[in-house]
Amino acid sequence: MKPKLTAFKAYDIRGRIPDEIDDQLAFDIGRAYAAFVKPRNVAVGYDIRLSSPRLAAALKRGLTQSGVDVLDIGLWGTEGIYFATAAENLGGGIMVTASHNPPDYNGMKFVRAESRPISADTGLNDIRELIEAGRLPGPAAQPGTERPLDVRRKYIEHLLSYVDPRKLEKLKVVVNAGNGGAGLILDQLEPHLPLELVKVHHRPDGHFPNGVPNPMLEENRAATSEAVRRSGADVGLAWDGDYDRCFFFDEQGRFIEGYYLVGLLAEVFLRGERGARIVHDPRLTWNTLDIVRSLGGQPVLCKSGHAFIKQKMREVDAAYGGEMSAHHYFRKFHYCDSGMIPWLLVLQAIGERGKPLSALVGERMRLFPASGEINLRLEGDVSAVLARARERYATGAVSIDLTDGLSIELAEWRFNLRASNTEPLVRLNVESRGNEALMREKTDELLQFLRSG
Numbered sequence: 001m002k003p004k005l006t007a008f009k010a011y012d013i014r015g016r017i018p019d020e021i022d023d024q025l026a027f028d029i030g031r032a033y034a035a036f037v038k039p040r041n042v043a044v045g046y047d048i049r050l051s052s053p054r055l056a057a058a059l060k061r062g063l064t065q066s067g068v069d070v071l072d073i074g075l076w077g078t079e080g081i082y083f084a085t086a087a088e089n090l091g092g093g094i095m096v097t098a099s100h101n102p103p104d105y106n107g108m109k110f111v112r113a114e115s116r117p118i119s120a121d122t123g124l125n126d127i128r129e130l131i132e133a134g135r136l137p138g139p140a141a142q143p144g145t146e147r148p149l150d151v152r153r154k155y156i157e158h159l160l161s162y163v164d165p166r167k168l169e170k171l172k173v174v175v176n177a178g179n180g181g182a183g184l185i186l187d188q189l190e191p192h193l194p195l196e197l198v199k200v201h202h203r204p205d206g207h208f209p210n211g212v213p214n215p216m217l218e219e220n221r222a223a224t225s226e227a228v229r230r231s232g233a234d235v236g237l238a239w240d241g242d243y244d245r246c247f248f249f250d251e252q253g254r255f256i257e258g259y260y261l262v263g264l265l266a267e268v269f270l271r272g273e274r275g276a277r278i279v280h281d282p283r284l285t286w287n288t289l290d291i292v293r294s295l296g297g298q299p300v301l302c303k304s305g306h307a308f309i310k311q312k313m314r315e316v317d318a319a320y321g322g323e324m325s326a327h328h329y330f331r332k333f334h335y336c337d338s339g340m341i342p343w344l345l346v347l348q349a350i351g352e353r354g355k356p357l358s359a360l361v362g363e364r365m366r367l368f369p370a371s372g373e374i375n376l377r378l379e380g381d382v383s384a385v386l387a388r389a390r391e392r393y394a395t396g397a398v399s400i401d402l403t404d405g406l407s408i409e410l411a412e413w414r415f416n417l418r419a420s421n422t423e424p425l426v427r428l429n430v431e432s433r434g435n436e437a438l439m440r441e442k443t444d445e446l447l448q449f450l451r452s453g
Contacts, residue, residue: 010421014107023058030062032130039091041069043084045076046096050206067140071149077243086115086334100214100240119307169351171234176200176224178213180241215247225253245326246339250358260361262322269320270295279321283429287368303404369436382419
């Protein structure tokens with residue numbers, strides 16, 4: 001029978017249980033990872049999905065049978081694997097997770113030594129081909145061992161190193177873990193911080209009784225927004241299932257687009273390290289560029305996606321990198337993304353400046369209004385769609401950039417149009433210079449143009 005390999009994606013493995021991922025495939029992935037990466041030891045963790053412990057067990061059997069020592073970090077978020085692999089100088093790490101996908105999905109994310117990501121063009125396709133071709137080596141003469149690895153105390157200490165608790169105000173903060181894994185970390189941080197946490201959907205539950213944790217979807221924001229207004233909280237926070245992304249709500253319960261958090265966090269780092277390099281994606285850029293340049297920093301453009309951002313950050317030794325999709329990357333966190341570090345830094349900024357979150361980002365939202373990411377399912381070849389848009393809007397363009405899809409900049413507005421790396425979608429982002437009406441007009445115009453083709 002041909003192996004089930006439809007779950008191999010651009011950045012990770014993700015698919016439906018058991019049609020696309022089952023115990024046998026997890027076992028084979030362990031063997032193929034061992035054959036390709038050739039690590040001496042590997043950290044393995046898993047999220048709160050009901051299928052995760054069983055898949056992790058099969059994965060670990062494949063690794064140990066291949067002679068690899070497994071260090072099991074247990075129930076965690078994805079950044080637990082990033083931290084354990086780099087902090088403990090391990091040969092690699094594998095996280096069993098499907099992040100924000102529906103309950104009947106699962107998957108895996110991979111890193112090698114130093115938590116360098118493994119994606120399609122840096123090894124994931126090689127792992128897939130080993131399984132597909134049946135070229136997996138037999139059991140090692142000396143099987144590997146398995147033992148638990150507890151890095152929680154080290155990890156909590158690392159998170160707390162980003163802030164000075166004396167500079168944190170006693171804020172009331174709504175925290176919505178979405179019944180994912182974030183609540184476990186919040187409980188460990190809580191005794192160290194002068195915060196009053198209002199906990200929503202806090203208990204980890206792989207049944208996802210309140211819906212899959214994905215605050216990128218507008219319909220999933222109401223619980224956090226309402227809790228902020230009801231409790232009179234200063235800030236609202238929400239996470240996806242494996243909490244590598246953190247989402248913000250201001251004191252009015254208003255959702256804040258991740259784009260503006262990139263600018264705010266860039267500012268935080270540049271105030272501490274003048275001249276630092278800040279990596280950003282091409283989808284929305286003007287606000288980030290304005291902040292970074294005004295504070296003497298060096299903005300570095302990079303293709304969207306965690307593998308590209310991490311590689312670019314290492315190349316230029318960036319202090320911070322941010323994507324509008326709520327992925328935030330930190331040099332001190334081994335150039336990896338974290339859903340826990342951003343909110344600690346933002347809460348400290350609120351305390352230091354004596355301003356609410358709405359004031360910290362409100363002016364930036366006025367200066368550079370943005371559409372937020374709009375997803376479209378279009379028939380036909382995506383490259384043809386981009387070519388048609390380029391032909392339509394090239395006249396009068398100040399610049400055209402192809403770093404990631406198509407970015408066209410005009411005098412008073414710009415847009416980025418790109419194919420999704422993870423779903424059969426085209427993604428559109430539009431922004432303007434201080435003119436929200438123009439931004440909305442051009443967004444509607446582009447949507448009509450794209451749908452007409």
